[in-house]
Amino acid sequence: MDIEKIRYEFPIFSKNSLKETPLIYLDNASTTHKPQRVIDAITDFYSFSYANVGRGSYGLAQEATKRYEAIRLQVSKFIKAKNVNEIVFTSGTTDGINKMAQSFFQAFAKAGDQILISSQAHHSNLLVWEQWATAYQLKVKEIPTHSMGQIDLKALSQLCKNKTVLVAIEAGTNAFGTIQPVSEIVKIAHESGAKVLIDAAQWITYAPTDVEIWDCDFLVFSAHKVFGPTGLGVLYGKSEWLDKMPPMTLGGGGVLRTVPQTVFKESPYKHEAGTPHMAGVLGLGEALDFITDIGFEQITSHANSLLAYALKELRNMEGVEIYQHLHSPALPIVSFGLSGIHPHDVAAYLNESQICLRAGHHCAQPALVTEGLKATLRASFTLYNTKDEIDELIKHLKTAQKFFS
Amino acid sequence: MKIEKLYNQRIKELGNSKTHFGALAHADVKITAYNPMCGDDFLLYIEKGHENLKLIRFEGYGCNIAKASTALLAKKLEGLRVEEATKCIQQFLRVADQQENEQPETIWNDPDVLAFTMARHFPERYTCVTLSWIALAKHFSSE
Numbered sequence: 001m002d003i004e005k006i007r008y009e010f011p012i013f014s015k016n017s018l019k020e021t022p023l024i025y026l027d028n029a030s031t032t033h034k035p036q037r038v039i040d041a042i043t044d045f046y047s048f049s050y051a052n053v054g055r056g057s058y059g060l061a062q063e064a065t066k067r068y069e070a071i072r073l074q075v076s077k078f079i080k081a082k083n084v085n086e087i088v089f090t091s092g093t094t095d096g097i098n099k100m101a102q103s104f105f106q107a108f109a110k111a112g113d114q115i116l117i118s119s120q121a122h123h124s125n126l127l128v129w130e131q132w133a134t135a136y137q138l139k140v141k142e143i144p145t146h147s148m149g150q151i152d153l154k155a156l157s158q159l160c161k162n163k164t165v166l167v168a169i170e171a172g173t174n175a176f177g178t179i180q181p182v183s184e185i186v187k188i189a190h191e192s193g194a195k196v197l198i199d200a201a202q203w204i205t206y207a208p209t210d211v212e213i214w215d216c217d218f219l220v221f222s223a224h225k226v227f228g229p230t231g232l233g234v235l236y237g238k239s240e241w242l243d244k245m246p247p248m249t250l251g252g253g254g255v256l257r258t259v260p261q262t263v264f265k266e267s268p269y270k271h272e273a274g275t276p277h278m279a280g281v282l283g284l285g286e287a288l289d290f291i292t293d294i295g296f297e298q299i300t301s302h303a304n305s306l307l308a309y310a311l312k313e314l315r316n317m318e319g320v321e322i323y324q325h326l327h328s329p330a331l332p333i334v335s336f337g338l339s340g341i342h343p344h345d346v347a348a349y350l351n352e353s354q355i356c357l358r359a360g361h362h363c364a365q366p367a368l369v370t371e372g373l374k375a376t377l378r379a380s381f382t383l384y385n386t387k388d389e390i391d392e393l394i395k396h397l398k399t400a401q402k403f404f405s
Numbered sequence: 406m407k408i409e410k411l412y413n414q415r416i417k418e419l420g421n422s423k424t425h426f427g428a429l430a431h432a433d434v435k436i437t438a439y440n441p442m443c444g445d446d447f448l449l450y451i452e453k454g455h456e457n458l459k460l461i462r463f464e465g466y467g468c469n470i471a472k473a474s475t476a477l478l479a480k481k482l483e484g485l486r487v488e489e490a491t492k493c494i495q496q497f498l499r500v501a502d503q504q505e506n507e508q509p510e511t512i513w514n515d516p517d518v519l520a521f522t523m524a525r526h527f528p529e530r531y532t533c534v535t536l537s538w539i540a541l542a543k544h545f546s547s548e
């Protein structure tokens with residue numbers, strides 16, 4: 001993989017490389033930068049091909065609709081969905097979970113049912129369930145995990161003996177990078193009649209996603225974490241469920257007619273009322289092409305080697321605490337701390353050298369609290385990061401230790 | 406602006422010192438100062454005297470800047486009456502505020518306080534600098 005060539009495709013890196021202190025961006029678990037081709041796809045649409053989709057019959061609108069729908073197909077292939085109608089565009093992972101929750105409860109939940117979540121949950125995959133559980137008289141339970149935050153499958157089987165309507169977990173966690181045994185979790189859940197929602201927000205850039213192999217019922221991810229635009233996400237749902245679920249949003253575009261009475265479109269259209277983020281969808285299409293052009297074989301192996309290198313270098317330092325990460329494989333995320341120095345102070349110090357690292361609880365407070373932590377430093381890597389950048393990070397972590405001692 | 410200016414010697418010393426750190430068994434009020442962005446979380450203890458804030462202590466978890474500014478709060482406001490403390494809080498917030506036109510020295514000429522002037526050049530750290538001060542101001546105004 002020619003990293004220099006890849007980096008050159010990202011204006012933020014190619015422009016910055018001329019500066020004295022180049023940008024070192026290690027917060028990819030939060031969001032990824034955009035290659036020029038994604039930016040171009042979006043501006044080209046606004047500049048030359050813009051019209052609303054699924055509504056007008058004139059040429060421009062037809063063309064826009066065709067391109068929009070082509071990307072729905074592309075997304076379905078990207079995650080190996082059987083059917084293009086299983087893809088609902090949302091405005092992000094959080095939105096996808098929020099959107100599906102109520103509709104799902106109305107279609108499938110009965111008072112007293114339980115929802116199982118992980119102690120590693122991102123707030124997006126926690127609060128929705130907590131809040132709505134009360135309204136629908138459901139119980140939310142945390143699945144016990146092994147020390148690495150990995151779901152304890154035996155405990156899951158045990159919990160599933162009580163009537164479970166949904167198991168909602170992350171394929172990979174954002175605080176510690178733990179990868180969950182998704183196929184096994186789905187199998188156990190299905191044996192008890194529960195459906196499974198996979199939050200693939202972190203997983204999606206790491207390795208190929210195959211909803212058929214996982215056999216999950218729903219899956220969500222955000223475009224902005226796969227080199228695509230903000231404000232766009234994908235909700236995959238098996239057709240048999242999406243068809244049975246009431247519209248997730250109500251309004252124009254989602255109905256066939258309202259007179260003499262309302263007739264909704266088929267899914268996914270009934271779930272997508274309102275003018276969608278068309279430019280974003282085109283940007284996502286380009287982003288997925290960008291990934292496909294490089295290929296996951298290279299992307300995953302690059303991620304693994306960066307993570308291994310970072311862990312090795314951090315372990316060689318004095319006064320570093322690394323959280324989790326005794327097992328592999330894992331997402332290219334490392335959560336750590338410098339003894340006696342607050343993560344925020346370190347992050348501020350690194351910022352001086354244009355090194356972007358996240359400090360805090362990473363929207364997964366329960367995951368940190370389970371580990372007895374309040375905040376960590378988190379370095380997360382992706383295809384444009386290099387070992388040289390990790391060397392720079394280590395060098396500045398060492399001077400930070402001196403500075404704050 | 407260099408980071409050394411923000412993390413100056415006085416702030417580092419205040420942040421690392423144990424001054425006013427700890428719980429008060431007989432506190433009359435406990436005030437939480439919490440920053441949801443980073444999870445910094447302090448608990449301020451105030452024991453009231455006849456007319457004043459007799460004792461102020463704090464416990465909790467936070468970055469060097471937030472800890473230093475909380476220690477400073479306890480040091481400077483202890484012994485003051487609520488009206489005086491409220492006035493000091495307003496002055497401190499102005500010292501740290503990038504939008505403020507007045508020279509810091511004319512607002513509050515105190516070496517420890519002036520150590521925080523640098524926050525004017527690091528507006529992203531304004532929340533850390535003012536976390537406990539604003540929490541206390543909110544408490545006073547709700548009393």
Ligand SMILES: Cc1ncc(COP(=O)(O)O)c(C=O)c1O
Pocket residue numbers: 029030092093094095122124125170172173174199201202222224363
């Ligand atoms: C595991 C996980 N779930 C959900 C989200 C929320 O994604 P978004 O903010 O794009 O909705 C994130 C983002 O950090 C995440 O890492």
